[in-house]
Amino acid sequence: MAIHALIKRHRERAEQPVVSGRELLAGLGPEAVEVRARYLQVGGHLAATLVVTGYPAEVHPGWLQPLLTYPGRLDVALHIEPIPTTVAAASLRKQRARLESGRRTGFDKGKLDDPDTEAAAADAAELAYRIARGEGKLFHVGLYLTIHAGDEESLAEQVASVRAIAESLLITTAPATFRALPGWIATLPFGIDTLKVRRTFDTAALAACFPFTSPDLPAADQTPSDSPVLYGVNAASSSLLLWDRFAQDNYNSITLARSGAGKSYLTKLELLRQLFTGTEALVIDPEDEYLRLAEQVGGTVIRLGAPGVRLNPFDLPEGAHNSRDVLTRRALFLHTFLTVLLGAELASSERAVLDAAILTTYERAGITGDPRTWNRPAPLLGDLAVVLREHGAQGIGLADRLAPYITGSHAGLFDGPTTTPPRGHLVVFSLRQLPAEVVTAAMLLALDAIWRQVADAKQRRRRLVVVDEAWLLMRHGDGARFLFRMAKAARKYWAGLAVVTQDADDVLSSELGRAIVANAATQILLRQAPQAIDQVASAFHLSRGEQEFLLTAERGSALLLAGRHKAAFYAVASPSEHQVVTTDPAELAATCETSTTSPDVDALDPYDDTPTPALQDVR
Known part of the structure; x- marks a missing residue:
């Protein structure tokens, strides 16, 4: 049977017509x-x-x-x-x-x-x-x-x-x-x-x-989030540039630009859109550029420097009873804060005296290494000065240097219990009313208050911390080290640190500044000054074309760097968004002349199921 089947199949194949290769190719190709x-x-x-x-x-x-x-x-x-x-x-x-x-x-x-x-x-x-x-x-x-x-x-x-x-x-x-x-x-x-x-x-x-490459940024390697943010329009492909910082390796960003290039405008635009995704935001605002945004979305403004508004540097973090080194970490922060406040590095002997005085000040307030004592009222800066005067000549010298902040012209800024803790979906620390001599110390203290809230395990949620005009903090070594530690640890607490500055030299000329840049998965460059373009190009490995783009970029045009991927874009905002985030004096003056009404607040509220809360202005 098997042999018969094979013979039959061979006969069937022999009966089929054989087509020559020439005829086959003639059917596929043109006739002439x-x-x-x-x-x-x-x-x-x-x-x-x-x-x-x-x-x-x-x-x-x-x-x-x-x-x-x-x-x-x-x-x-x-x-x-x-x-x-x-x-x-x-x-x-x-x-x-x-x-x-x-x-x-x-x-x-x-x-x-x-x-x-x-x-x-x-x-x-x-x-x-x-x-x-x-x-x-x-x-x-x-x-x-x-x-x-x-x-x-x-x-x-x-x-x-x-x-x-x-x-x-x-x-x-x-x-x-x-x-x-x-x-x-x-x-x-x-x-x-x-x-x-x-x-x-x-x-x-x-x-x-290569034909399959695209000027658009590829999707993140990680599992993408369901809340990307619109940054603008891609300058090469005219497509929308959607980016989610919380889907990257870390959630930090660095924004560098010359004055007037639109860096604060772009930051506020992203911040407003992050609020709509449910992200909480905390902002260090040295120039009161975020107050109108906080007003429209029902945020909280803490005006440091206003009468009766203080942050106590001796406050212990809430919800830290499971950690044994809380008091030690607080003492180390006080070393950093007092060094920045006094404006000079302390000698090793002065640091030893200061360390002993800090621990003694906590002990006299009834706070020890026992977690059960950490709920007691924290001591004040004046209490530290009293203890310092009991530690010999060096202690008296340090107490005298702290006198302006306790009994002198700057009394009331730091010597007193905390008046208002940072709470809310948007908290803005306004530093405009502070004297220039204490702005850096106040910025560091506000960052510490923010970090204590971010690190609270009982209130773990997605947060964005914005430090505008970060050069004020970067010019001091201790302040730069604190910002670097925050950039390294923010991801562990589901928080992103957005550093915004106009002075590239303060960031790129130091090892700590370059480390902060290296720990930012999202890097945004706007228009640069000709004097700084070489340093920026070397730090971010820019081509000549990208350098020319940054030298001639219009306001709001930027270059987004994400690892090996780069995309040029320009920011776009709806009329309602623009009215909230702009701080152009000419536009604000024209708005005040033509209309005394504010934008539709309900349309900008990120929480649609509740009425817009009133602005909490802590003065």
Whole structure:
């Protein structure tokens, strides 16, 4: 039976007609190809090929997208051939020698420097060093465009349209004159480069040319949150830039910009939208730029420096009874706070006297290492001065230096019990009324009050801590160290630290500042001053094109950096949002002249199921 079945199957196969390969290919291809000087007639339509001969100096990911999304019939072929490392190194060596020889010859003849030669020499040197370090490779790349149309007139229009798009991308194209057939074959899916009009690309440039790259930021590697925030419109693709800082490795951010570039506007816009996602926010506001926002969303404003408003630096954190080193940590913070308050580093002997006096002050208030005593009223700064005077000459000296903050002109700012704890979905610490001499110390004290609330295990929720004008704190070593520790530990408590500053030097010139930048998964750069652009470019590894963007960026335009990914965008706000977050004096004056009514508060309330609470202004 088995042999009979095999014979029958063989007979059935023999009866089937056999189709030759020529006939099969004839059915797949066109019936005829007519070759002309500039185009082909392939069957019933025409095809013309453009060869890319010139490329822009710098490109961004997905820069070929306008050609790939061309509405007509356009075939884009990218031919890539790797160059062996040894061949690439030898070729770059010869190229650098030719360029350097040309430069020296022109210099000997008294000619001016040729910008194109100088730029080519710099690029060749950079490529040579990158290949030597193994950071990239070189490739021969050929880019060809074949346009299809039904007649000669339509073909001419389509070719002109494609060349216009290419010129807008700084691409130089040339028609494949008398090479129409090889040009058409080069764009067929055969992988055969019949034209061989190629340029040398490095790995980074080739990656940007890859057809599947995009100028938009990719989705986070982690499980994405359901509450991304709209940052603005992507400047390259015109798509919406949605970003969720709480879906990154850490929730911190750093915002650097020159004065007037719109950094506070962008920060307030994100803050307002974070409130709608249920995030609590706590803000250090040295210039009263967040008061109108707090007013519209029913936030709490604590005006440090106003009569009767104080924060006691001796307060112990709430809900810390499970920790044994609470008193020790509080003593260490008091060392930092008093060093910043006094404005000078303390000697080792003075620190020893101060440490003993702090512990003695707590003991006299009945607070010891026993957690059962931590609910008792905390001592005051004046109590510490009394104890210091019992510790010899150095203690008396420290007490005298604290006198202005206890009995002198600054009395009442820090010497007294805390009047109002920071509570609410938005808490703004206003420092505008404080003297300039104590702003940094008050900022540190407000940050400590915020941190005690963030670290409270009984009130664990998503929070955003905004430190505006952070340069005030970064210029002091102890203040910078406190901010660095907060940046390192914020993620453990489901909190993000947003550092906003206009002085890049205070952040990037110190190791602590650079460490704070390194611990920010979200980095936002707005317009930079020419004097600071080199330092910013070195710290954030910016290309020349990105540097030019930051030097000429309009107000509200920014560059978002997230690891290896970068995206340029400009902030957009609805009229209601703009009215709340703007602090432009001209706009505010015009608003006061034309209308005395405020924006629709209910429309801006992040809690839709309750009426908008009134502003709690602690004075």
